[in-house]
Amino acid sequence: MTDSIAPTTAPRRAMPQGAMPIIGMGTFGSDHVSPEEMAEATIGAAEAGYRHFDCAEVYGNEFEIGRSLEAMQAGGIPREELWINSKVWNNHHAPQDTISACERSLENLRLDYLDLYLVHWPFPNFHPPGCSVDSRSPDSRPYSHLEFMKTWEAMESLLARGLVRNIGVSNMTIPKLKLLLADASIKPACNEMEIHPHFQQAELFSFLQSHEIVPIGYCPLGSPSRPERDRTADDTSDLEDPTIVSIAQAHDTHPTAVCLKWAAQRGQIPIPMSKNPSNYRANLRAILEDPLTDSEMKAISKIDRNCRLIKGQVFLWQGARNWEDLWDLDGSIPS
Numbered sequence: 001m002t003d004s005i006a007p008t009t010a011p012r013r014a015m016p017q018g019a020m021p022i023i024g025m026g027t028f029g030s031d032h033v034s035p036e037e038m039a040e041a042t043i044g045a046a047e048a049g050y051r052h053f054d055c056a057e058v059y060g061n062e063f064e065i066g067r068s069l070e071a072m073q074a075g076g077i078p079r080e081e082l083w084i085n086s087k088v089w090n091n092h093h094a095p096q097d098t099i100s101a102c103e104r105s106l107e108n109l110r111l112d113y114l115d116l117y118l119v120h121w122p123f124p125n126f127h128p129p130g131c132s133v134d135s136r137s138p139d140s141r142p143y144s145h146l147e148f149m150k151t152w153e154a155m156e157s158l159l160a161r162g163l164v165r166n167i168g169v170s171n172m173t174i175p176k177l178k179l180l181l182a183d184a185s186i187k188p189a190c191n192e193m194e195i196h197p198h199f200q201q202a203e204l205f206s207f208l209q210s211h212e213i214v215p216i217g218y219c220p221l222g223s224p225s226r227p228e229r230d231r232t233a234d235d236t237s238d239l240e241d242p243t244i245v246s247i248a249q250a251h252d253t254h255p256t257a258v259c260l261k262w263a264a265q266r267g268q269i270p271i272p273m274s275k276n277p278s279n280y281r282a283n284l285r286a287i288l289e290d291p292l293t294d295s296e297m298k299a300i301s302k303i304d305r306n307c308r309l310i311k312g313q314v315f316l317w318q319g320a321r322n323w324e325d326l327w328d329l330d331g332s333i334p335s
């Protein structure tokens with residue numbers, strides 16, 4: 001860590017325990033950013049002022065990122081300044097497995113506690129990441145609220161043990177959240193979900209706000225490098241949208257900055273991923289400087305196209321059209 005430039009860190013949002021910086025860095029490198037490159041980017045990002053990193057066991061890079069977190073602390077950033085998320089993957093939903101997965105993430109990340117631990121997806125499917133679920137396999141199961149509650153009780157026990165400071169969910173829809181809120185002893189602090197100008201999830205967003213659950217927005221730039229992005233039938237990406245482009249021109253900035261300003265001002269926590277120093281520096285600056293006007297915010301609220309990028313093909317069951325339609329409420333499999 002260098003100490004030549006004093007970084008400007010982002011404001012924070014109060015959470016049940018601690019306070020989360022209002023922008024984080026995503027660390028899912030997929031198959032185009034190696035664990036070492038992602039770990040190097042986190043160091044550079046910390047030097048630039050990032051204090052919030054969104055990790056997960058399934059990203060396959062927690063060991064390397066753990067070395068960076070250690071270096072950040074050795075370089076003078078106190079642990080209390082950092083905000084670290086991790087997530088339990090789908091094959092570790094059995095309560096004892098959830099606990100072991102958390103302990104393993106802590107060991108890899110070289111931490112005594114996580115600031116936020118999430119259930120990555122509400123589906124307990126036993127499949128390797130990236131591979132399709134074989135719905136005929138006895139190991140593949142649809143969503144079941146009763147099973148999810150057992151996972152959630154394990155999450156609550158991690159909180160009680162002090163291994164994690166906040167617990168939350170990811171990719172949860174309103175019907176599943178209603179059941180969870182009715183039965184949980186501790187409500188989820190966050191729902192990490194896909195949010196970008198072409199996929200605003202307005203109904204879910206208001207539901208979360210009304211229950212004081214913080215929305216963390218993934219793919220905040222519309223994930224320009226994902227293959228799903230290219231396959232999207234409807235063409236123009238968020239970054240090419242005429243409304244976003246003209247607002248960017250008015251602010252003499254890049255469309256990515258407009259997406260991030262919109263996200264932060266709307267009240268979600270964006271977690272853009274970048275391995276490129278000039279990009280991750282620009283992303284942090286975007287939410288610290290030069291806010292959008294009310295009329296620009298209103299104009300962006302009108303460009304939603306309900307364009308989901310993370311289609312979750314791995315969760316599709318026989319005959320299902322998409323993962324949201326499936327398994328809500330009773331977990332029944334369509335005939």
Ligand SMILES: NC(=O)c1ccc[n+]([C@@H]2O[C@H](COP(=O)([O-])OP(=O)(O)OC[C@H]3O[C@@H](n4cnc5c(N)ncnc54)[C@H](OP(=O)(O)O)[C@@H]3O)[C@@H](O)[C@H]2O)c1
Binds near residue numbers: 025171193254
């Ligand atoms: N909970 C979940 O189920 C879930 C699902 C998906 C993602 N996530 C989390 O969300 C994070 C972000 O999602 P994502 O990576 O798919 O999408 P994203 O952040 O919308 O897009 C990342 C892409 O944008 C580029 N980029 C970043 N800043 C830029 C800038 N200023 N100018 C131009 N290009 C820029 C990056 O390239 P460069 O590296 O070249 O800058 C990278 O290819 C993930 O890393 C992960 O932590 C969570």
